[in-house]
Amino acid sequence: MTLMDEKYDPKEIESRWQKKWEEWDLFRVEDDPARPKYYLLEMFPYPSGQIHMGHVRNYTIGDVVARYKRMRGFNVLHPMGWDAFGMPAENAAIANKTHPAKWTEANIDAMRAQLKRMGFSYDWNRELATCRPDYYRWEQWLFLKMYQNGMAYRKESFVNWCQDCQTVLANEQVEAGLCWRCGQQVRQKQLWQWFFKISDFAQDLLSYCDKLPGWPEKVITMQKNWIGKSVGAQINFAVEAHDEVIPVFTTRQDTVFGATFMCLAPEHPMVTKLSKGCAREKEVLQFVERIALQDRSARTVENYEKEGVFIGAHCLNPLSGRRIPIYTANFALMEYGTGAVMAVPAHDQRDFDFARQYGLDIVVVVKPDDSDLDGATMTEAYVGEGRMINSGQFDGMGNREALEEIASYLEKNNHGKRAVSFRLRDWGISRQRYWGAPIPMIHCEDCGIVPVPEEDLPVVLPEEVEMLAGGKSPLPELDDFVNVTCPQCGRKNARRETDTMDTFVESSWYFERYCSPQCNTSMFDREAVDYWMPVDQYIGGVEHAILHLLYSRYYTRVLHDQGLVKFKEPFTNLLTQGMVCKETVMCPEHGYLLPQEVDSRKENRVCSKCGKPVTVGRVEKMSKSKKNVIDPNILIDKYGADTTRFFCLFAAPPERDLEWSEQGVEGGYRFLNRIWRLAAGLMDEIKDVQAFQGHPDSLDDTIRPLFQKIHQTIYKVTRDIENRFHFNTAISAVMELFNTISGIAMQRDNSSHLAVMHLAIESLALLLAPIAPHFAEELWAALGHKSSVLLYPWPQYREDALEKDEVLIVIQVNGKLRSRFQVATGTDEETIKEMALSDERIQKFIDGQRVKKVIALKNKLVNIVV
């Protein structure tokens, strides 16, 4: 092997090793039931054309774990692919007059090259792209299965419509009334749509939240909130003079005696039915129309004014017997509960506001212990606990108790039943877009909806299309695509479904597909999935805490119910990494500036275009629009992939946000250089010496501390990576080891010194192998090894080297540090107690005072209480 160059040249080293890895096919993985598997997965990217620092961080973290686990002897599956359907491809295609497929494939090529430059250890043989028919045909296949058992269904409903994206959005994809992708206001539109019945699994998804100990608490909480289980009762209200019963859902059946009116969602079928012929029918219908078409966002903003219209009918409170008016109100939602609310103004703020506005009765039925309430004078609803009043036989009971008692009473007397309600709605998966997986359905005038026969799959997305300006899907206009013969009755003019699937469907099973990506007889090879799944460690951004992660959990249950997989939860452990942030810089004339557009040579930073002083804004998530982005390419050119990786790992623990610092990157680069120079300077002498393998006792006092430090470092780095992925502290441990190495007064003619030094450099190479892999390979090769460092087992620490010969004992007086001394490790408490009490520096603190108590801890401290 060649000796090391004087100079650390990352560019040369990195491309050389990347070529070698490829030649060796080092990252290829095979199923091997004889070996323990480890499935490490990072969230696959959308092929936008460029990887950004968020990807770099995410994939660096994953790569460290993959390489580490591999050195620990696991058979590691570490795949990469492309979440390749979606709107940006269509927009780009329209803007650049290309085709989404071409644009996407070109981006994939560019990004694959970038990822390779980072030195990530992916098994590229398993690469997949969700936009290819060999992938989505299986999604269509499962769709047919889901249709068969009612898991996929079509219904007409009001849906979230984004005008800019020209498509509908699932509830999960609407954030504060805005489109999750483009930020445009979402409107309500009535459409026929395909849905997945995720609500069937609401309880199961919720229950299993507590069976995911490897997930961050935060994500679990968010999912629980999203599923939103409420326990209460359904109560039936008979309508006066009609043969109708309106059921309501409530969590506060204890307040049923206080229900003085009822509110129906505007979309509730009873609204038009009961108002028919009444004096205010016209007013009711106008109201319904106005509210139904209103933005959902407008309906959910704070302080939104409550309004409603009396629909001209009454119903009977089954418990109080009271005759109560029925309103339709804007705050009642058709999709929740039964779409009907029993309004108890005394104990619900919303109902209270409504009652005050329309002059409705407020009857107090729960009395707080320390005061009296009067419906006529109260200023806000009382939602706390108390004693039941005005509630017939339940008077005097605690309201918590009444909750149970009234529920039982309802069931016994046939007025209702205990019930639960979930906030989670079914997943609307129809998208009126071109660049997605076609939904394999056919509309026939005679037969209705007819599934595409299995043998006709895949329904290939036609590529010979003209993209339409404005983002409208060209599919409905494509006669070749749309016009089909009905597979059921043979009728000629059936029409193919032109909606495509939400891209979150593709990302709900790609991790199974990676197990056997070339499988062309089913979604995946059963044996391969049984071997690899579930994913042992999943890593990605917290922004998918609900969307992707909930959909994937659901889809896995669907696969489970189809008997396709043995497990219900796809991801055993989840790490949500923090964002990559940087300060924003703004020029008064040119707005936000890219980092390279800022001239920082002078005292005050100025705009490089106009020379005006810039304003430095707050540290925010890197984003193109704010221009506070660092281009990974520039970074790799300047410092190399290893330094880039190094900084991403060192600057912060993975779950926390990372603040970008150019100087921090420099620091990492300097550190690698320091190791390089030290190793290069020693290589001649240590190369042909065996790494020290003897007992530490045989070492002299000069070199033994280094030997111990090596093992302490192995111990610390192993623990930090294994237990909590805290690479920042693992790296500081390696830095400490380096500092020790460079501080040792080694004798170059002492063979045991050289042997320990060989061990030290070897350890640096091994410990850095997951973190700075090219650098480590180079060191490793210089030490005389012929194969990859990745094939060498992770170093083991010696227990007997962890203990130091001497430990520092701290002496406190009344808990304050007063002195310290060295003592042989393991010296018993009595001895150190005596040593502490006789310590001369301690004398002045205890002199003349009574020693009340002395606490001594072996190898730690003595605390003297006076």
Added chain:
RNA sequence: GCCCGGGUGGCGGAAUAGGUAGACGCAAGGGACUUAAAAUCCCUCGGUCCUUAGUGGCUGUGCCGGUUCAAUUCCGGCCCCGGGCACCA
């Protein structure tokens, strides 16, 4: 409003079965090398006080209390920052 996180030097961050607060790095200051600069190497670096500059005193982990021989760590109350949910009956 409700539910999660999180507040530690000039900065990023260490240290939790309670036991030396500030590891490691960055920045800053001083010095060495150099004709000079860069690079590199060495030293100092929470605040404060000292007629004893010390293995010195006091103080210090958002604020106020408590438990304890001992609290960044545990308990109670409050303040601030970040995130999620929010007319869900």
